[in-house]
Amino acid sequence: MATVLITGASAGLGLEFAWQLATARHDLVLVSRNTDRLERLASQLHAAAGVHVEVLTADLSVRADVERVAARLRATDAPISLLINNAGFALHQPIVGGDPEVHDRALEVMVRAVMVLSSAAAGQMTARGRGAILNVASVAALFASGAYSAHKAWVRSFTESLAVELAGTGVTATVLCPGFVHTEFHERGEIDMTSFPEIAWLNADSVVAAALADVRRGTVISTPSLRYRAVSAVMRVLPRTTVRAIGSYRR
Structure with missing residues (x-):
């Protein structure tokens, strides 16, 4: 039985990844800052799916924890x-x-930790000749909307570069680039998203299912939903002056 390690596992997409993977009979290592939420989730997953769940409390902005x-x-x-x-x-x-x-x-959690953990996993996986790494970015990587866009652009580029290095090793690297997803992400960030229409939103279960399917296929860039694939295609061909204007407007 394969074992999956998930960071940010106590909420949002991480929580959905945990449930879908447990249902698929994968053992789990759950990483988050919130010990209580992790332990409660671990008990629920074990009771529901019978899988082994390991809890690893860590703050990924702290280098010793990473x-x-x-x-x-x-x-x-x-x-x-x-x-x-x-x-x-x-x-x-x-x-x-x-x-x-x-x-x-933000840099420690969304950039440095991704680099350090990907490197550690890749070393162990290539030695065995199998494994996969899934890094969560965003379609924001294609925009110019503040430091968050910059961090996610780094994750996207880093994962593509990692995929090139891993070619032929039996290990794959995939970057997930969703759009807006119904989770507590924006609420926690105190961002008012009420002006965005429902069509702009994705459900966490479909995003996670699509991402895991792309991991199984060895897809490098996973963009769930036709509408966000269309948005990504447009953003890649727009003049950068237009992209910057969109970013300025959004901010």
């Missing part, structure tokens, strides 16, 4: 077959005049 998670990924006695780098948070503040500590934390 190293503990990396050590778990490097372990060969209970190897991880799929890493899902999902941890992140909404960064609803400007680059100029924003809180430097918040920006530093």
Whole structure:
């Protein structure tokens, strides 16, 4: 039975990944800052699906905690077959005049931790000749809407580069680029999304199902839903001056 490690597992897409993978009979390692939520979720998953669930409390903005998670990924006695780098948070503040500590934390969680954990997982997986890494980015990677766009653009580019390096090893790298998803993500970031129409939103269960299907196929860029694939295609061909104007308007 394959074991999957999920960061940011206690809420949002991470929570949905945990439920779908447990239902598919995968053992899990759940990573989050919230021990109570993790332990409650672990009990629910074990009771519902009968899988083994390991809880690993870690704050990925703390480098010592990231190293503990990396050590778990490097372990060969209970190897991880799929890493899902999902941890992140909404960064609803400007680059100029924003809180430097918040920006530093965002970089640690959404950039450095992704790099360190992907590297640790890839080393263990390539030695065994099999495995997969799924990094969660966003269609925001194609926009110019603040530091969050920049972080997700890095995740997208990094994962593509990782996929190139891993070619022929039996290990794959996929980057998930969803649009707006019905989770608590925006509410936690205190972002008012009421002006966006329902058609702009995706459901977490369909996003996760599509992402896992793309991982199984070895797809490098996973963009759930036809409408967001269309948005991504348009953004890639627009002049960058137009992209920047859209970003300025959104901010």
